[in-house]
Amino acid sequence: MIYSNVIIRGLKCIRKSFVQDFFYHQGKTLIIKRSLREAFLPGFYELPGGKVDFGENPEEALKR
Numbered sequence: 001m002i003y004s005n006v007i008i009r010g011l012k013c014i015r016k017s018f019v020q021d022f023f024y025h026q027g028k029t030l031i032i033k034r035s036l037r038e039a040f041l042p043g044f045y046e047l048p049g050g051k052v053d054f055g056e057n058p059e060e061a062l063k064r
Helices: 058-063
Strands: 002-009 012-020 049-051
Touching: 012 058, 049 058
Parallel strands: none
Antiparallel strands: 002 012, 012 049
């Protein structure tokens, strides 16, 4: 899954993209539990993913 948000601040337009993937293998699904020390959503579960850097292919971002 590729998500993209466009944020407009004043006259500046910023595009932020991130990816998430659903890994399913031999009847098991990969999910990640956030650290209890995280400031944002501590202890919550989420799908693996992250930010896509400028000029980076979404598949490359998932491999990181």
